[in-house]
Amino acid sequence: MSKFPAPFLGFRAPALILAANSEHCLHSWFGNAGARPASPSLSIQARCCRLHGQTLRVSPEIPSTLFTDAVNPASIEEATRRVEEQLDGSGLNLVINNAGIFSDVSLATVDSEEMLGAYKTNVVGPMLVGQAFLPLLKKAAQGSSQKGLSCSKAAIVNISTVLGSIERVPETFSNPAISYRCSKAALNMLTQCQALSYAEDGILCAAVHPGWVQTDMGTQEADLPVDESVRGILTVLPTLSEKHSGSFWSWAGKTIPW
Template sequence: MKSILITGCNRGLGLGLVRKLVTEQTSPKCIMVTCRNLEKATELQEIANKNSNVHILQLDVQKTETFDKFFENVEKLVKDDGLNVLFNNAAYSPKSTRINFVKTEQMLQTFSINTVGPLMLTKALLPLLQKAASKNSNQPLGINRSAVINMSSYLGSISLNNIGGLYPYRCSKAALNMVTKTLSVDLKKDGILVTAIHPGWVKTDLGGSNAPMDVDTSVNSIINLMKILSVEHNGAFYTWEGKPMDW
C-alpha cells in the first residue's frame, strides 16, 4: 500500500489510525489525512512534523462542491501511482435519541456527513483509485491494489436493532452500508475492493466515555484486518476483528 487517504482525522478513530500507521514497519509512502479546521488539529500537525509521509488536507465532507479542487490536491501527492486506499471515516451523530426529539435538520445533516459525503468523495477520487488498481493489476483485490473502506457501525445493522432510537445515526449508517454494497458491485470490474467495518464501541467523542474499548485496541485490529482484505470481503460488513456483521 503506497498511499492511503483517511477522512476525519482531527480526533478519535481517525487520529488513532494515523498514529498507528506511522509506526508500521511498512508505513505507506503517502498518508493523506483530512480535517475541517487545520488550526485545531494540533496533534495531527505534530505527527506530520515528525513524519514526512503524512500530509494534512483540509476537507469538510458536507461541502461536496469542493471535491474537484480536493481531487487536484490529492493527485499532486499520489502522482502517477494513483490512490490505493480511501478510508471514509468522518462521521457525525446528534445527541437526540428518541422519536419525540428527532429533528429534520438532524436527519439531513447526519445523512450529509455519514452517507452523501463518503459516496460523493469516492466518486470524485475514483479516477485515482482506478489508476492505482490498473497500475497494480498483478495484485489480488485488496489494499495493495485499490480499496474503499467505509467506517460503519453495528447501529446501522437493521437485523441487530432491538432497542430503537438514534434515528439520524442508525439510518445514515444503514444507508452507508447500502452505498458500500452498491459500490462493491459497480467497482469490482475496475479491481477496486469496497467494504464496511464496524470499529466497535470505542471511547471517543462519538462513542462516549462509557464505551468498553479504547481507540488503540480498535485501530490496531482494523489495520490488521485491512492487511488481509481480499475478494471475500468485497461488498460485505465486518467487525474490527474481521467477523461478519449482519446487515
C-alpha cells in the same frame, strides 16, 4: 498508550484517509493512536475537517496532511486535485471514509434537520468522496500486478457501525440514536452499491464497524480503547479479498449482518 498529549485525545482520527504506495500504509493513518508509520517514504494524505468549531491537531509524523470539508463538493474536488499532484502520476490505493456525526436522539425528539444533517455527513459525503477519487483508484488498480481485489491494490473502506445493522436492531436499540443508525444503514447500502459498481474496475469496497471506541463521539464511557480498535482494523483490512467485497466487518474480524 497514546504518544501524544491531551489535545489529541478528543477528535483523534481524520475524516478521510488516503494512502498510496504501501501495503502497510494504514500505520500512518493510525499514527496518533499509538502506531508508528511503517516507512517515512509513504505517500499519505489525511483529509480532515473542522467540526463544531473544534480545531483538529495532527501528528507531525503523518507525511502529508491537508484539510477539507468532507461534504462540500468543491472542497473535495480541490482535495482530489492536490492529491493527484502529490501522487505525481501514480494511483491511489486506499480511501477510508471515517467522517461521521452522532446525536443521541429518539423518535420522540429527532426532527427533519437532524435527519438530513446526519444523512449528508454519513452517506452523501462518502458517496461524493468515492466518486471524486475513483479515477485515482482505477489508476492504482490498473497499475497493479495483483490479481483479484485487496486493500493494497485499490479499495474504499467505509467506517460504519453495528447500529446500522437492521438485523441487529433488537439487541442494540437500548441506544435509539435514530439519525445515526438510519444514516449508517444507508451507508451500508452505499457500500454494497459501490462494491457492485466498482468491481469491474478492480476496486474492493467494504464497511467496517470500529467498535464503541473511547473518542469524542464514543466518550470515555466506551468499552474499547482507541489502540485496541486500531489494532483490530489493521488486522482485518489486509485479509479482505474479492470474496469479501461488499461485506460488513467488525474491528474484531467478524462479519456483521446487514
